[in-house]
Amino acid sequence: MKKLTLTIEPDVMAKLTPKLTVNKRLLLTFEDGVGQYSQHAAYHMQTQFTINIIAADAPIDGYGVIIDSNLGPVAVKDYSVADLQQTMTLRLNTHQNTIQLMGEGGLIDDNVGLIDFTDPEGIKKNPSR
DSSP states (O other), rough: OOEEEEOOOOOHHHHHTTTTOOEEEEEEEEOOOOTOOOOOTTTSOOOEEEEEEEEETSOTOOOOOOEEEBBBBEOOOOGGGGGOEEEEEHHHHHTTTEEEEEEEEEEEEEEEEEEETTTTTTTTTOTTT
């Protein structure tokens, strides 16, 4: 399996770091409707990902691949690696205020969601949906 890396640019890091503490972790969830952190699959036809913030002790069944990032490890679903690229970047599209997932081959997802599952209102605050 290829080793994946993710660079989180400063504008995106500024959105994430206030929500992250030592008792939380990051997931990059492929939105296919499978698993407890995937919100939907029927509403879209394109590849879609969401950044999830979860408790460090929350179960991550199915998230067996760890991506190295400049913000620490990011877990992804095993089979979603097929939709990812070896070297990726999360960047802010300042024109639309959306998070984009880019790879060495180009755009992977132009509107990555952000859900803080440790916040009771986290799903409602998802800016991309």
